[in-house]
Amino acid sequence: MRQVVDLWYFRRFVSTPMQDLPQRDLVFREGVGGFSLTLKRNCSISPAGLLWVFAALSTLALMIGIGFAVAGAWLILPFAGLEVAGFAIAFLLYAKRAGDYEKIELDRGRLTIEVGEAERTARYDLDPRRAAVLVEKGQGYGARVLLRGAQEELEIGRHLDARSRVEFAAELSRRLRD
Numbered sequence: 001m002r003q004v005v006d007l008w009y010f011r012r013f014v015s016t017p018m019q020d021l022p023q024r025d026l027v028f029r030e031g032v033g034g035f036s037l038t039l040k041r042n043c044s045i046s047p048a049g050l051l052w053v054f055a056a057l058s059t060l061a062l063m064i065g066i067g068f069a070v071a072g073a074w075l076i077l078p079f080a081g082l083e084v085a086g087f088a089i090a091f092l093l094y095a096k097r098a099g100d101y102e103k104i105e106l107d108r109g110r111l112t113i114e115v116g117e118a119e120r121t122a123r124y125d126l127d128p129r130r131a132a133v134l135v136e137k138g139q140g141y142g143a144r145v146l147l148r149g150a151q152e153e154l155e156i157g158r159h160l161d162a163r164s165r166v167e168f169a170a171e172l173s174r175r176l177r178d
Helices: 008-013 047-070 076-097 162-177
Strands: 002-005 026-031 034-040 101-107 110-117 120-126 132-137 143-148 153-156
Touching: 047 076, 101 162, 110 153, 132 162, 143 162
Parallel strands: none
Antiparallel strands: 002 026, 026 034, 034 101, 101 110, 110 120, 132 143, 143 153
16 A cells, blocks of 8 residues: 655645645555655666767767867867866766665564665664654755664755655654654
8 A cells, every 4th residue: 555645734834845846655565553754866877878878978078089180189088088087087986876766664563774875885874762763954955854862863855845754754754753
């Protein structure tokens, strides 16, 4: 069973002017006595698509450089190579962080948060009865959602916009109390 969260009531607490942006629905996957939610970055291109764009731009830059080199302006070719190297660095930096995610699961009285950033994955297990969800007003990018356990504090919902972050915090708090 899937449930879509649309908490219009909490939109008035968001201080940033983001009313024109489309609403991002949070889909909690229900299980027996629990739920699961995976939050990912909004990546506009797949890794295969990214490879095709890189190949097309690199080929175009090198073809232009070779064309000028054949015409006698051979100094263009090293700069075309630098341009391709710049493309490669930019695309590698993008691809390194494109798969970041947060997975929040409540199952059988155990709250598990798995955070994947770049090549590193961290897993946190919390007691849902002692966990508290806090919304902290931030400067610049809206509110921060903090999940405070008995011994640790985690920032979650970083891949959401400000409005969805507040809605997510309210829904997660409600589900932890149930």
